Amino acid sequence: MNHPIMRLVGAASLLLVLAGCAVNEPSARSGAPRATGGYIDRAEAVSDSTATRRKPAEERPGLGTTLGGEIHDASEATRFYRRLETTPDAVASFHYNDDEGAKLMAGLAGSPRKHSGAFELISHKLEVTVEPRSWRSSAYDHYEANGQIFVIGSPGDSYRLRLRNLTSNRLEVVVSVDGLDVLDGQPAAVRKPGYVIAANSSMTLEGMKAKGTLRELVFSTVAASRAATAFGESGARNVGVIGVAAYGEDEIARRRANVEESYIRDGARAFRN
Numbered sequence: 001m002n003h004p005i006m007r008l009v010g011a012a013s014l015l016l017v018l019a020g021c022a023v024n025e026p027s028a029r030s031g032a033p034r035a036t037g038g039y040i041d042r043a044e045a046v047s048d049s050t051a052t053r054r055k056p057a058e059e060r061p062g063l064g065t066t067l068g069g070e071i072h073d074a075s076e077a078t079r080f081y082r083r084l085e086t087t088p089d090a091v092a093s094f095h096y097n098d099d100e101g102a103k104l105m106a107g108l109a110g111s112p113r114k115h116s117g118a119f120e121l122i123s124h125k126l127e128v129t130v131e132p133r134s135w136r137s138s139a140y141d142h143y144e145a146n147g148q149i150f151v152i153g154s155p156g157d158s159y160r161l162r163l164r165n166l167t168s169n170r171l172e173v174v175v176s177v178d179g180l181d182v183l184d185g186q187p188a189a190v191r192k193p194g195y196v197i198a199a200n201s202s203m204t205l206e207g208m209k210a211k212g213t214l215r216e217l218v219f220s221t222v223a224a225s226r227a228a229t230a231f232g233e234s235g236a237r238n239v240g241v242i243g244v245a246a247y248g249e250d251e252i253a254r255r256r257a258n259v260e261e262s263y264i265r266d267g268a269r270a271f272r273n
Contacts, residue, residue, distance in 0.1 A: 057228040057236040062101040063153045064225025064239040065177050067185070068216030071207055078196055080172045081253040086191040088174070090122045093243040094142075094149035096130065096219075102143055102150040110146030118164070119149050122246055126171065127164040130242075132157050133206070133216065151242075153219040160217065161205040161242070165197040172196050172247040175205060177217060178227040179238025185210035185226065187235075190245035 083089070095105060106112035117139050118129040130151045131139040140159070143150040153159065165171045173195055174181070176188035183193065185208055197203045207216045208226070222228060227235035 057225075057233060057239075058223040060222040060236070060239075062097045062222060062240065063155065063219045064222040064228065064236075066218050066220035066224050066229075067208055067210055067226050068158055068218040071214050071216055073209070073214040074206075075195070079257070080170065080196050080247070081250040081257070082172065082247045083250045084247075088190050088245040089248045090125060091190060091243070091245045092121045092126070093241050094119075094121065094128070094151060095241050096151040096153050097240055098155065099152050102152045106143035106145040106148070106150045109148045109150075112143040112145040112150075114141055114143055116141045118162075119144070120166075121149070121244060125166055126173070126244065126246055127166055128244075129162040129164075130159060131162060133160050134158075155219055155221075158216045158218050160207070162202060163195075163197060163205065163244075164202040165199060167248075168199050169251065170196055170199055170249050172249070174245040174247075176241075176243040177208060178225055178241065179235065180208065180227055180230075182208045185230070187231070188243065194245070194247070 096102065097105060103112065118127050119142060120126070121128045129139045130142070130153075131137065132154075140154070141152045143152070161175070163173060163175075172193075174188070174190055174192055175194065176182065179188055180186060181188040181192055182205060183195075195203060195205065207214050209215070210226070222236055222239050225236065225239050227239050
């Protein structure tokens, strides 16, 4: 279907994109923490769980994402033809935290293994790398446990997402950080427009837009995160997760549009008289 204009992140020899892990096709997979041993009173466990969910943002440990300084926006408009207008081909997410928090979360999910570099967020479709914006630094390490990814961030670091399209066709990716859409800084939804990644190419998502300005993604405290400061405790509940909804393109619709445009251009006149 003919989808409204998307955004394409471009650089001379690079088309930009984005990502996350724990793949669900088409709905996201949830990983419920498991008990690791010992005994606990069930009523006490429920009470403790409720208290944890209601803990104020300023009392919560671990990392969130705040918005840093303004950066140049190299994106430009393009058109993408989604196969299904509001239903992604796949939805995936991964978590991030400081080393202690990421290791704990990974241990609750299963038997964690530590890796460096990129990880395949959507099998055979999308690879993701979380890296510092400093050119001299390598990608952040991550834990993998039971198919889930937990990236190890560093407080105060400005970071970016490198997304690699593993397919031979274009992909549109709708990306969220802490439950907020990276294109407008507002609550995310899979139906929103996204970034377009060229076939067999990579894109780098440099930051998040807020009020029309592209700003750096910076690892912060939960209380200082964009989600908490802009949307209060309800926003803070989504801190620590990065998500991607991926759309495949309707190649027939794209070719038809190109043919129609060719006929229009063929009839163009250099002089009206």
